[in-house]
Amino acid sequence: MCGIVGYIGHRQAYPIIIEGLKRLEYRGYDSAGIALYDGNSLNLSKTKGKVSDLEARSHAEMPIDGSIGIGHTRWATHGVPNDVNAHPHYSNSGNLVIIHNGIIENYDAIKKELINRGYTFQSDTDTEVLVNLIEEIQKQEGAKLGKAVQIALNQVVGAYAIAVFDKNKPNEIVIARLGSPLAVGVGENEFFIASDASPFIEYTKNAIYLEDEEMAIIRLGKEVKIRKIKDDSLVDPYVQELQMNLEQIEKSGYDHFMLKEIYEQPRAILDTFRGRLLSKEAIIKMAGVEDNMKKFLNADRIIIVACGTSWHAGLVAEYIFEDLARIPVEVEYASEFRYRNPVITENDVVIAISQSGETADTLAAIKLAKSKGAFVFGVCNVVGSSIARETDAGAYTHAGPEIGVASTKAFTTQITVLSLMALRLARAKGTISSSDFRRYLIELELIPNKVEKALQSDNYVKEISNIYKDSRNFLYLGRGFNFPVALEGALKLKEISYIHAEGYPAAEMKHGPIALIDEQMPVVVIATKKGHYEKVVSNIQEIKSRKGKIIGIVTEGDVHVKELADHVIEVPETEETFSPLLTTIPLQLLSYHIAVMLGKNVDQPRNLAKSVTVE
Ligand code: F6R
Numbered sequence: 001m002c003g004i005v006g007y008i009g010h011r012q013a014y015p016i017i018i019e020g021l022k023r024l025e026y027r028g029y030d031s032a033g034i035a036l037y038d039g040n041s042l043n044l045s046k047t048k049g050k051v052s053d054l055e056a057r058s059h060a061e062m063p064i065d066g067s068i069g070i071g072h073t074r075w076a077t078h079g080v081p082n083d084v085n086a087h088p089h090y091s092n093s094g095n096l097v098i099i100h101n102g103i104i105e106n107y108d109a110i111k112k113e114l115i116n117r118g119y120t121f122q123s124d125t126d127t128e129v130l131v132n133l134i135e136e137i138q139k140q141e142g143a144k145l146g147k148a149v150q151i152a153l154n155q156v157v158g159a160y161a162i163a164v165f166d167k168n169k170p171n172e173i174v175i176a177r178l179g180s181p182l183a184v185g186v187g188e189n190e191f192f193i194a195s196d197a198s199p200f201i202e203y204t205k206n207a208i209y210l211e212d213e214e215m216a217i218i219r220l221g222k223e224v225k226i227r228k229i230k231d232d233s234l235v236d237p238y239v240q241e242l243q244m245n246l247e248q249i250e251k252s253g254y255d256h257f258m259l260k261e262i263y264e265q266p267r268a269i270l271d272t273f274r275g276r277l278l279s280k281e282a283i284i285k286m287a288g289v290e291d292n293m294k295k296f297l298n299a300d301r302i303i304i305v306a307c308g309t310s311w312h313a314g315l316v317a318e319y320i321f322e323d324l325a326r327i328p329v330e331v332e333y334a335s336e337f338r339y340r341n342p343v344i345t346e347n348d349v350v351i352a353i354s355q356s357g358e359t360a361d362t363l364a365a366i367k368l369a370k371s372k373g374a375f376v377f378g379v380c381n382v383v384g385s386s387i388a389r390e391t392d393a394g395a396y397t398h399a400g401p402e403i404g405v406a407s408t409k410a411f412t413t414q415i416t417v418l419s420l421m422a423l424r425l426a427r428a429k430g431t432i433s434s435s436d437f438r439r440y441l442i443e444l445e446l447i448p449n450k451v452e453k454a455l456q457s458d459n460y461v462k463e464i465s466n467i468y469k470d471s472r473n474f475l476y477l478g479r480g481f482n483f484p485v486a487l488e489g490a491l492k493l494k495e496i497s498y499i500h501a502e503g504y505p506a507a508e509m510k511h512g513p514i515a516l517i518d519e520q521m522p523v524v525v526i527a528t529k530k531g532h533y534e535k536v537v538s539n540i541q542e543i544k545s546r547k548g549k550i551i552g553i554v555t556e557g558d559v560h561v562k563e564l565a566d567h568v569i570e571v572p573e574t575e576e577t578f579s580p581l582l583t584t585i586p587l588q589l590l591s592y593h594i595a596v597m598l599g600k601n602v603d604q605p606r607n608l609a610k611s612v613t614v615e
Helices: 013-023 051-061 107-116 126-141 145-153 257-263 263-272 293-298 307-323 360-371 386-390 409-429 434-468 480-497 506-511 533-545 561-564 580-597
Strands: 003-008 032-037 042-048 068-074 095-105 156-164 172-180 183-187 190-194 205-209 214-219 226-227 239-241 301-306 329-333 346-355 375-380 393-396 471-477 498-506 522-527 550-554 567-570
Touching: 003 095, 003 156, 003 172, 003 360, 013 032, 013 051, 013 068, 013 190, 032 051, 032 095, 032 183, 032 226, 042 051, 042 226, 068 095, 068 156, 095 126, 107 126, 126 145, 126 156, 126 226, 145 156, 145 214, 172 190, 172 239, 183 386, 257 263, 257 580, 263 434, 293 409, 293 522, 293 550, 301 360, 307 329, 307 346, 307 409, 307 480, 307 561, 346 409, 360 386, 375 386, 375 409, 393 409, 409 580, 434 550, 434 567, 434 580, 471 480, 471 506, 471 533, 480 522, 480 580, 498 506, 506 533, 533 550, 533 561, 550 561, 550 580, 567 580
Parallel strands: 301 329, 301 346, 346 375, 375 393, 471 498, 471 522, 522 550, 550 567
Antiparallel strands: 003 068, 003 190, 032 042, 032 068, 095 156, 156 172, 172 214, 183 190, 183 205, 205 239, 214 226
16 A cells, blocks of 8 residues: 655645545555755655645745655555655665665565665665665666666566665656555646646646556656566556546545545446436446457356455445346455455456556456466556556546545446446347336336435434444344345444444344444444334344334335334335445444544544555
8 A cells, every 4th residue: 555656846745745645545544755856965864654644744844845745645665654654765874765665575585685784774665665775776786877777677586666766867757666656747847746646637638548568767858658567568657537626636625535425426336327328318337348248148157356445335235246147156254255266257247346446456356366367356446546447347436535534426337337237238138028127227217316314314423423322233134135234334433433334144143243242332223114124123123122223224105114213214105126335324424433533534444554465
């Protein structure tokens, strides 16, 4: 994980780097650092803590002048988060500085070798080893910075996005990538370097995304030269026009990104529909599916690979695909799938779901599936991300940047894309009639308005949050399409409020978790009208007999659950298939309010990062 930012040009680098790091804090926020070159000296400041801590410290301890610099916000892998392990790292001579996102797996062997040659190390990081390896190569081979970086990278095993600066070559920054994202913003006689485009969006709309195993020398007054790290061959830079704007990556008056993103869902789902859901003509258009229709229709099964919230969206999709398109679906944690020698054939279609498009386990699962001949389809939010590029075809969710670490609009837009796919395939296979297809399309089109309505429960959810905020445990129950929503509700609560929560299929309760229920245990039960309603109501009765506190998520106008539950939160009625898009809304709000009331850092929960680019 980690976020990296660099600047070389005619402006003051400091504010660009600090502001850029703040935008990248979703990638890691346990320590931060900056190095600036002011024309004479290379100054560096770093600290444990957030970018705001770095801002305070750097002002006090270094001149913040200079139009070349690099900065880093860290999510620790090697070495605890402290001042010394924070990046940038100097080489022994003090001439080189480096920032790094990723892991150098063979750093220990290289470190021993360097120690034998007299090098000393301040930190416990793999990164400090890499910068000294580069320095040693410069010495041994008399190589220029770019060449030394290239030779060093051919010796290391692992993943990286790096930026290296040499104060003896102060008009250039050398960057490289393998497995961690890296973008270059191309301005008028200035360049920006960052883990994603958000740090430079107000300066330029032109960006080059480095591919894996590529490096570039970013030199003032010159074109960006990209080379393959392995064979030194030149690559033509492809300059993309960015679609993102500044407003999308700001809080726009909300207290937290998470709340903003919860409220963005009606718009985000509409954007997901755009150009795809044509209800008047009664068609769904998805180029990635259309172009590969045969693969989908001839597939023996669909295997969905994902992690975390995206995995939950995959579970919802399993219900939807099997119900509508009658295609067998298996949903796999990417992290398990990649290591368990799974049976995959050329007749399998693999769908990889990822908001960031950078999740290391999902990426590895994709590579494995491709190596076995499967066709791999990606459902990603971040345009141009590694997973979007690695898959054979795909569909973007178009949710817009998701900055809060807890995923919200990514989840609902993933379900939206997967619903559109399932409906399109169902129509092509003839597993639903044209009248049912039409009915589904009309209902799907109403979802953004219904999400808007579900959001109106916000104040009431806040009141409920206040009652239960001090509970130590929560249970979430759901059935059918809403079982994965129970899992997702529990995940949201634990990740941002640090309250223990479990999600279960409602009927599984009696096989164990029921033993946990007493008057201290709030149980959130999704009991919408069409989803095995009577059965779930029986489960609610079982909870009530054991004095559990019941928070029911029900369909508007419900009376039955109201009689049994301590609280009910209503969501509009819809097809059972699409109900997760509505029932998930109060669960997102519940976790949000509880976390805020407990004084937790909602957008940046402890130990987490938005983009999990390490195993
Ligand atoms: C939870 C959350 C994580 C991610 C998971 C996968 O709120 O955000 O569980 O869903 O790390 O990330 P992506 O979707 O980027 O592959």
